[in-house]
Amino acid sequence: MATEGEGSGFAIHPMDQFVIKPLFGGEHVHWYTISNVTLWMALAVLCIVLLLVVGTAKRSIIPSRVQSVAELVYGFIYNMVEEVTGHDGVKYFPYVMTLFLFILFSNLLGLLPMSFATTSHVAVTVVLALMVFVGVTVLGFMRKGVGFLGMFWVSSAPLALRPILALIEVISYFVRPVSHSIRLAGNILAGHAVIKVIAGFATLVVASPFVVGAVGAIYGLELLVAVVQAYVFTILTCVYLRDAVGDAHH
Amino acid sequence: MATGTETAAEAAGHGGGHAVGMPQLDFSTWPHQIFWLLVTLVVIYLVLTRLALPRIGGVLAERSGIITKDIAIADDLKQKALKAERAYNDALAQARADAARIVAEARAAIQADLDAATARADAQIMAKAAESEGRISEIRAGALDAVTEVAQDTAHEIVAALGGKADAGSITAAVAARLKE
Incomplete structure (x- = not known):
């Protein structure tokens, strides 16, 4: 992937930014190693604490700026959970909020220069998506029992089509965690790689003004993508959750 | 894990x-x-469930409670203001009616006083006029007598100055005769 320039001064290594490095030396990345992954996840936690705990410490009736942002995020996700999953879904609001905040802050922190984007790694997003998938499946069987399988049986379709539709529904159900995770990692990965590739051309004097403009433009786009992907991941989580806790919609 | 990726690691x-x-x-x-x-x-989950979410939820609930209460209080005050305005308008209308009545009463009383005073003044004027009439006729009578007397005296003196000797009776008769003309 790393495009080595042909000795012309190009040094385009778009994938180097995703390398996991132990922070305190060492050759091998063990599961417990403190690495840049640990650092940037910890910074995400720090940002969340600063926004939601420190920012709301005064519990003012007339909120400060930080507190109103925290309340805005709270209200946004709360309403999303309530509208999409219905009233029964509200008790899973803290879980959805955790996912949203982690993804949002990881995406945004990943956009800082020299930073490390934890959500660009499939390992992270696969775990996030599998947690939703397994959680929804377990919850669905716990709440609806065998009736949970009814969502694969499209009762509004003609009888002859139903087995075929059921097969398609089952396949699409199992594809969910794949698309759910690859969408997030792919978006973040692609955006960061594109910025790096374009920035690599900055050594070419003729191209450098264009590079500055392009990197600025793509950076703005990536800010949008960072927020939108966090939103998309969260609302899909809510949609999947509705299958388990909401009324039958199929 | 996979030996193939070991080199990459x-x-x-x-x-x-x-x-x-x-x-x-x-x-x-x-x-x-x-x-x-x-x-x-x-x-993150622990921070949210233990600290952040209950706190923010509490603040939001508290705020909406305060807003609801404030709206209720404002509504109450508005009703009170409307009631007060109505009472004020009533009182104003009442006061206006009272004032009109008092003005009418006062005007009637003044009119009555005025009529009485006018009547009294008229009567006094009549009395004064009658009295004056009497005095004038008296004075006129007095003036006539005085003229007669002056004329007799003057006539007497003139007669005496002319060297005549006139008796009072004939002079008086003569003056009276002249005055009658």
Whole structure:
């Protein structure tokens, strides 16, 4: 992937930014190693604490700026959970909020220069998506029992089509965690790689003004993508959750 | 984990950190990432459920409670203001009616006083006029007598000055005769 320039001064290594490095030396990345992954996840936690705990410490009736942002995020996700999953879904609001905040802050922190984007790694997003998938499946069987399988049986379709539709529904159900995770990692990965590739051309004097403009433009786009992907991941989580806790919609 | 990716992991571990292939597909780092991801998620979840969400939810509930209460109070005050305005308007109309009545009464009383005073003044004027009439006729009578007397005296003196000797009776008769003309 790393495009080595042909000795012309190009040094385009778009994938180097995703390398996991132990922070305190060492050759091998063990599961417990403190690495840049640990650092940037910890910074995400720090940002969340600063926004939601420190920012709301005064519990003012007339909120400060930080507190109103925290309340805005709270209200946004709360309403999303309530509208999409219905009233029964509200008790899973803290879980959805955790996912949203982690993804949002990881995406945004990943956009800082020299930073490390934890959500660009499939390992992270696969775990996030599998947690939703397994959680929804377990919850669905716990709440609806065998009736949970009814969502694969499209009762509004003609009888002859139903087995075929059921097969398609089952396949699409199992594809969910794949698309759910690859969408997030792919978006973040692609955006960061594109910025790096374009920035690599900055050594070419003729191209450098264009590079500055392009990197600025793509950076703005990536800010949008960072927020939108966090939103998309969260609302899909809510949609999947509705299958388990909401009324039958199929 | 997978021996095929071992070299990539080693390459990543070395100084400079050049990626060989996609670091995302280096499965040897997956346990590491998954471990720290789970730690992070648990920490965020605990922070949210223990601290942040109850606090923000409480603030929002408290605020909406205060707003509801304030709106109710404002509504109450508005009703009171409307009632007060109505009472004020009533009082104003009442006062206006009272004032009109008092003015009418006062005007009637003044009119009566005025009539009485006028009548009295008329009577006094009549009396005064009658009295004056009497006095004038008296004075006129007095003046006539005085003229007669003056005429007799003057006539007497003139007669005496002319060297005549006139008796009072004939002079009086003569003056009276002249005055009658």
